[in-house]
Amino acid sequence: MSDPSALMVTRREALLRLTSTAVAAAAVGTGIAVFHDRRTVSASAATIPDWRVPLPGAGSAAAARGGEPTANVRRAVAAMGGMDRFIRKGDTVLVKPNVGWDRLPEQAANTDPQVVAEIVRLCRAAGARRVVVTDISCNDPRRCFARSGIEAAATAAGAEVIEARRLRLLAAALPGLSAGLEVIEELLRADRVINVPVVKHHSLSHVTLGMKNWLGVLGKGRNRLHQDINRALAELGATFRPTLTVVDATRVLAANGPVGGSLADVLPVGAVLAATDPVLADAWGASLLGHKPADLGFIAEAERRGVGRADVRLVKELGMA
Amino acid sequence: MRWTIRIRVFYQAFFLVALLWLLARLASGDARDLPFSAFHHGDPLSAIGVTLGSGTLPGALVWAAVLIALTLLVGRAFCGWVCPLGTLQQLSSWLFSPRTRRESLQVNRYRRWYAIKYYVLAGLLVGALAGTLQTGLLDPLSLTARGLASGLWPVLPGGRPAPGGWLAALLLLAILVASRWIPRVFCRGFCPLGALLGVFGRFAVFRIHRTGDACTSCKLCAFACQGADEPLGSHRVGECMVCLNCLPGCPEEAMTYRALPPLPVSPDRPDLSRRYLFGTVLGSLAVAPLLRATGGGREAARPRLLRPPGSLGEAEFLQRCVKCSLCQQACPTSAIHSAIGQAGVEGFWTPVVVPRRGWCEFACTRCGEVCPTGAIGRLTPARKTGYDGRPPVSIGTAFVDRGRCLPWAMGTPCIVCEEMCPTDPKAIWFENADEAGRDGAARKLQRPRVDAAKCVGCGICENKCPVGEEAAIRVTSVGETRDPLNRLLAGGLQQ
Numbered sequence: 001m002s003d004p005s006a007l008m009v010t011r012r013e014a015l016l017r018l019t020s021t022a023v024a025a026a027a028v029g030t031g032i033a034v035f036h037d038r039r040t041v042s043a044s045a046a047t048i049p050d051w052r053v054p055l056p057g058a059g060s061a062a063a064a065r066g067g068e069p070t071a072n073v074r075r076a077v078a079a080m081g082g083m084d085r086f087i088r089k090g091d092t093v094l095v096k097p098n099v100g101w102d103r104l105p106e107q108a109a110n111t112d113p114q115v116v117a118e119i120v121r122l123c124r125a126a127g128a129r130r131v132v133v134t135d136i137s138c139n140d141p142r143r144c145f146a147r148s149g150i151e152a153a154a155t156a157a158g159a160e161v162i163e164a165r166r167l168r169l170l171a172a173a174l175p176g177l178s179a180g181l182e183v184i185e186e187l188l189r190a191d192r193v194i195n196v197p198v199v200k201h202h203s204l205s206h207v208t209l210g211m212k213n214w215l216g217v218l219g220k221g222r223n224r225l226h227q228d229i230n231r232a233l234a235e236l237g238a239t240f241r242p243t244l245t246v247v248d249a250t251r252v253l254a255a256n257g258p259v260g261g262s263l264a265d266v267l268p269v270g271a272v273l274a275a276t277d278p279v280l281a282d283a284w285g286a287s288l289l290g291h292k293p294a295d296l297g298f299i300a301e302a303e304r305r306g307v308g309r310a311d312v313r314l315v316k317e318l319g320m321a
Numbered sequence: 322m323r324w325t326i327r328i329r330v331f332y333q334a335f336f337l338v339a340l341l342w343l344l345a346r347l348a349s350g351d352a353r354d355l356p357f358s359a360f361h362h363g364d365p366l367s368a369i370g371v372t373l374g375s376g377t378l379p380g381a382l383v384w385a386a387v388l389i390a391l392t393l394l395v396g397r398a399f400c401g402w403v404c405p406l407g408t409l410q411q412l413s414s415w416l417f418s419p420r421t422r423r424e425s426l427q428v429n430r431y432r433r434w435y436a437i438k439y440y441v442l443a444g445l446l447v448g449a450l451a452g453t454l455q456t457g458l459l460d461p462l463s464l465t466a467r468g469l470a471s472g473l474w475p476v477l478p479g480g481r482p483a484p485g486g487w488l489a490a491l492l493l494l495a496i497l498v499a500s501r502w503i504p505r506v507f508c509r510g511f512c513p514l515g516a517l518l519g520v521f522g523r524f525a526v527f528r529i530h531r532t533g534d535a536c537t538s539c540k541l542c543a544f545a546c547q548g549a550d551e552p553l554g555s556h557r558v559g560e561c562m563v564c565l566n567c568l569p570g571c572p573e574e575a576m577t578y579r580a581l582p583p584l585p586v587s588p589d590r591p592d593l594s595r596r597y598l599f600g601t602v603l604g605s606l607a608v609a610p611l612l613r614a615t616g617g618g619r620e621a622a623r624p625r626l627l628r629p630p631g632s633l634g635e636a637e638f639l640q641r642c643v644k645c646s647l648c649q650q651a652c653p654t655s656a657i658h659s660a661i662g663q664a665g666v667e668g669f670w671t672p673v674v675v676p677r678r679g680w681c682e683f684a685c686t687r688c689g690e691v692c693p694t695g696a697i698g699r700l701t702p703a704r705k706t707g708y709d710g711r712p713p714v715s716i717g718t719a720f721v722d723r724g725r726c727l728p729w730a731m732g733t734p735c736i737v738c739e740e741m742c743p744t745d746p747k748a749i750w751f752e753n754a755d756e757a758g759r760d761g762a763a764r765k766l767q768r769p770r771v772d773a774a775k776c777v778g779c780g781i782c783e784n785k786c787p788v789g790e791e792a793a794i795r796v797t798s799v800g801e802t803r804d805p806l807n808r809l810l811a812g813g814l815q816q
Contacts, residue, residue, distance in 0.1 A: 014418070017415075017416050017418075018416065021416055031478075032476060032477065032478065102682055102683060102684055102685070102743075138741060138781075138785070139682055139683075139743075139781075140350075140653040140654050140682050140685070142350045142653060143350075143653060143682060143684075143685060146352070147684075165479055166479075202740070203736050203739055203740065203751065203767070204734065204736040204740070204767070221787075223735075223737045223785055223786075223787040224787045226734060226735050226736055226737055226740075226787075227727065227733050227734055227735055227787075228734065229734065256745060256746055256747055258740060259740070259741070259742065259743050259747075260745070261706075261743065261744070261745035262745040262746075265745075
């Protein structure tokens with residue numbers, strides 16, 4: 001490439017080429033070494049913070065029906081005292097919807113994107129500095145976040161959407177059956193956490209709701225929890241104590257859960273519940289599918305452990321919009 | 322650097338970056354309809370090989386005609402200006418340039434063994450005619466994409482392991498290292514695509530021309546000659562890669578590149594021995610049946626040979642697959658890997674689904690969209706999932722290993738396979754059982770059963786099964802839509 005009538009490649013030129021390539025290769029290699037598999041190896045397992053906000057005298061759950069999903073979210077949260085009571089200015093809020101499946105919103109396998117987006121907007125309006133929406137999906141995370149509509153809706157509402165490929169996992173102090181599993185690092189860093197499950201049928205626990213939704217913050221090995229699901233869910237409920245649980249019952253998957261597929265299995269319920277009591281939230285959701293909460297092992301077990309109350313009469317029903 | 326050289330380097334950089342960018346977009350799951358398989362669509366080796374092998378020319382491969390026409394006009398410019406493997410080799414040989422002028426002339430001299438590529442080409446095309454398409458093994462576009470997809474991407478941040486990928490990477494790396502001693506050793510000596518373009522390039526309108534009067538035979542033109550085509554002597558037009566290094570090389574400005582009248586005598590044929598060529602043809606004719614009879618080819622039962630969804634039947638598949646790895650790069654769950662032994666010798670480096678590595682995402686049709694030759698057919702999500710009312714596309718059937726399954730063997734509840742099952746209704750259902758445990762206490766258990774009529778073999782059950790290394794539910798190829806003879810149920814699924 002150089003002018004061939006000039007001198008041949010000199011020692012200087014050869015050194016220059018080789019050195020620049022070596023430097024470039026070393027830079028790339030270092031980059032790979034630094035960024036590849038960015039899991040931090042921490043000696044001690046992180047403890048799970050308590051994200052609850054003490055609110056003496058407040059009700060523990062409120063349900064709104066009949067309106068648009070966004071209106072339902074606003075009414076239910078307002079009935080709990082408004083997002084300002086839960087979120088301080090400058091907080092980092094983690095919103096944990098169910099984005100487990102490569103399904104469309106109509107198929108009701110994931111949390112409704114409008115519900116997620118409205119929660120994000122309320123958090124931002126309450127002064128949250130950063131709202132993170134994340135989940136460790138069961139299907140391909142990129143497809144789950146895209147096709148569920150949650151990535152687009154939450155991003156437009158001002159959230160930072162992080163799918164599983166970009167998450168870091170940390171060892172955490174988890175009890176009982178989930179001991180030894182890893183947890184999303186963003187969760188441990190958040191000041192406030194809002195759990196946003198969707199009401200669905202499940203073949204083992206009969207329904208999948210808020211406490212089951214915590215499987216989505218756990219890493220490899222979470223599939224072992226099904227071996228004693230009632231105990232596992234009660235333990236998770238006692239470990240992860242969210243600021244708020246917002247149950248999405250806009251559409252309810254009544255059969256073939258938790259993946260679904262057929263629109264024939266989807267009931268248009270059109271309700272949203274906001275709760276500070278995660279057991280009450282799950283009890284209310286279970287009742288929508290015709291279960292008596294006390295009959296469901298994980299709810300009974302969680303109540304026995306004092307995680308919350310399962311008496312759906314405690315839910316403040318706001319009626320139709 | 323003269324302007325002609327600058328333009329050439331610009332082109333080379335552009336096409337190399339384009340290939341890398343497309344592969345990167347593919348790996349990151351870019352949903353846009355980018356021309357991911359454009360390089361392969363314009364590949365005459367694939368086009369002719371697939372046509373000879375399968376008797377049809379799959380649609381987009383007609384672009385290869387453009388490259389042939391271009392070669393008839395300007396010579397093997399593809400090799401010198403476009404081919405990413407050529408560019409990488411040139412880069413490697415530039416890095417380790419010879420130290421003396423004598424050495425430089427030495428390494429850029431024509432050698433008789435550079436004719437090997439024509440035997441390679443003949444062997445591959447005759448093999449295709451005999452029914453086994455192996456052009457992808459040495460096609461530079463496949464070779465490069467495969468080496469990068471299997472060897473480079475897995476080590477990048479966020480990359481997912483590709484067992485066996487080192488084999489593909491090693492071939493690419495060996496070529497680049499060998500270029501240190503012989504510039505463009507693969508192009509000159511072995512490349513079947515280069516040989517094919519050489520066959521047409523011999524008749525190029527635009528050629529290198531030496532004005533005899535001005536030439537002082539100083540040999541400076543051969544100094545950086547990429548094709549080793551000896552512009553000084555009787556120029557080997559079929560070897561010339563139109564790098565144009567000889568133009569600025571000539572101190573007397575005796576070299577030009579321009580449209581020339583056809584050569585008065587028929588252009589030099591490559592240095593081929595008729596005997597060797599005859600032997601090559603005969604040998605290749607024998608290879609296809611040999612591979613099938615002794616290499617464990619398509620007739621053998623291969624339970625773990627799961628082909629990507631929409632794949633053609635095995636015989637047609639092997640007549641079309643050019644082993645380019647684009648499907649592997651496109652797969653969002655890393656389910657697709659290059660076969661080492663799963664598909665017999667004939668199917669070496671063809672794509673297989675490995676459920677323990679990744680599952681076939683139910684509504685995803687990415688692999689078929691990027692397949693350049695239609696070995697994996699294009700599906701719509703509605704067709705693949707069966708939401709259009711016809712039976713879904715199946716790639717196999719799941720079988721429960723009752724000796725390993727927690728509810729079946731250990732009396733322990735577990736429903737993960739059923740939970741993950743994407744079909745509607747779920748192909749995995751439960752047999753409810755009351756079972757006495759070791760302590761004599763009765764327990765209720767849900768034992769998973771597979772409804773073969775509903776199972777599509779996607780393998781998410783196998784992938785997510787909590788039973789360690791070897792899952793307690795595994796997919797084998799029986800029941801795959803693509804093979805009417807590999808059915809499980811009487812009547813079976815109608816495609």
